[in-house]
Amino acid sequence: MLQEFMSVSITGDWPVLFRAEESCQKHRDIAAPGCSYPTIRWSQILSHQSGCFRGSDEAEFLWRLARASRDMAFLPDMEDKRKKELMFEGFEYVKKALEKDEKCSAAHKWYAICLSDVGDYMGVKVKIGNAYIIRDHLEKAIELNPKDATSFHILGYWCFAFSELPWYQRKVAAVIFSSPPVSTYEEALQLFLKAEEVDPNFYSKNLLMLGKTYLSVKEKEKGLLFLTRAKEYPAHTLEDKEVHKEAVELLKKLV
Secondary structure, eight states: OOOOOOOOOOOOOOOHHHHHHOOOOTTTTTTTTTOTTOOOOOOOOHOOOHHHHEEEEEHHHHHHHHHHHHHHHHHHTTHHHHHHHHHHHHHHHHHHHHHHHHHHHHHHHHHHHHHHHHHHHHHHHHHHHHHHOOOOOHHHHHHHHHTTTTHHHHHHHHHHHHHHHHHHHHEEEHOSSSSOOOOOOHHHHHEEEHHHHHHHHHHHHHHHHHHHHHTTTTTTHHHHHHHHHHHHSSOSSSSHHHHHHHHHHHHHHHH
16 A cells, blocks of 8 residues: 555674665665665575574564565565565564564554555455554654654655545545545645655655645645656666656656
8 A cells, every 4th residue: 555655695693684784775665666675685584594583583673574575575576475475474573573662663664564565455444444553653653763764755655645535535435434544735745855854865756756745735846846856866776767757757747
């Protein structure tokens, strides 16, 4: 739902894993489909047979396993059955992470992301119900670590998605829940801006979403500014290239 709305050798000890993650391109931990990690093969984490990897129950390691599971699930040509298994495995890892440490900001963020993923395999009622939980965990992640730009971005995307919800989908949601999830473009805008304030120019899609949100609140000049910045953002990943393409297409319609 969030995606719609979202090589280092591992030799056997924890510090290696942490150094590996630190060497990853800054703030690529949103892990959207198509996003790649040039410096880390996350599959090494999951496939490693060492007991210190598989047997660990530390929150900081468990949420990284959740992230690794999700990243593997979105590998090209991943078989559907295995993809689903990886999604649910990732969710189990991050649930355990929160059980171990409910004050771990990253665990709350990845709980929200993984819950969204597994919700795609469930019915509409479950997905709508999960939306409240996703929002709550993102807000908790921000409370625990207000310097994490990605949490602000993902919550902004949540707000934007529910602001975009067509009226007929709102009616369906209202039938299922007396108070379906709602938000506004203004809320989304403030969150995207906060993400940019915390870490300027950290993510091409945040620039794109700022452009789209400014257009939605009828501020065309600012929308054009951020769409141009998104277009000019260095394309390091497949997602960056997709952002570039969308920004170019939107600018053609506006200029």
